[in-house]
Amino acid sequence: MESRIKAMMAFFCLTLTPQLAQAQPDMVDTLELGHSIVMVTTDLPGGSNGRGSGVVVSPEYVATNCHVIANSNGANIAKFRDGYQPTGLKANWRRDLCLLKFTPLPFKPVPMRESKTLRYEEEVFTLSFPAGSPVPQPSYGTIKGIYAYDGGRIVRSSATFAMGSSGGALFDQDFNLIGLTTFKSPGHHAFFYSLPVEWIKELMESPETVSLKTEEVPFWALPMTERPFFMQVVIPYQNEEWATLKTIAEQWTSKEPESADAWYFLGLAEEGLLQLPQAEKDFKRAYSINPRDLDAMLALSRIALVQNNLGALESLQPAVSALDKTQGDLIAQQISKLKQSN
Incomplete structure (x- = not known):
């Protein structure tokens, strides 16, 4: 009985089979959308550099993960070989969500869709800068989990992401931002999680933070x-x-x-x-x-x-x-x- 059950679990591929549908947008479809995805660069203690991703969510703000910039000596964004230096910062370290403030950027903000409207098995895709890629790279999948947490809903999808993708975008098929690609579980078959856009909207109304230094740990690293x-x-x-x-x-x-x-x-x-x-x-x-x-x-x-x-x-x-x-x-x-x- 036990061996048969294991065979059936393998046959049905359980939960982790990526689902790549023909309707998913390709690189050409996402070219214009990629203009709203930026690379976040940091100066780290010791003279090294760090990289992550960010999403233009308003003319003034770029959303990214706090762990990309936390305890660095400084952070900037880069796009089309041009660099932009922030003039302010808003941070919720425990949620791992930060907003870099700029004088109005020459990039189009992405529309946002709240997580309460999402449905399981919706087709989604990510755009980010994995492994230091010079241009945003897409990854495709479906929504596999929607978890109520701290006033929002954490989204788990089968769209994968890698080092450098932190702070990248998770989009629906109508090119609405539905999450910020943030963390994954350990193990060979990782689970991939994104933060809800409700948190971005809430943070926009919060006071600015004066420092990149923090001792707070993100909720997912507790x-x-x-x-x-x-x-x-x-x-x-x-x-x-x-x-x-x-x-x-x-x-x-x-x-x-x-x-x-x-x-x-x-x-x-x-x-x-x-x-x-x-x-x-x-x-x-x-x-x-x-x-x-x-x-x-x-x-x-x-x-x-x-x-x-x-x-x-x-x-x-x-x-x-x-x-x-x-x-x-x-x-x-x-x-x-x-x-x-x-």
């Missing part, structure tokens, strides 16, 4: 037990530490009973522990809370396949296919095989 539950579950999940994952997920469901992700990760832990009836119940709970929870649908499909439950597979297949045709086709193949064997 000791593990002080981080949000959506971060605490990742490493146990990646390491298949199912008992540990179950303990954390139970705490999460108790604190946030309306979080579909909490019930999904609890179901994953129970599935890993071969507690299939309870896992199925909790996956259904996640699916009922979030009808666009593709990962919960795939988990239910795995259990249905292990149980040879043809009816459940046939019920799930259209909903899966509507969000991910490739996964829907795989389930259709399994339905066909089951019918042939019966």
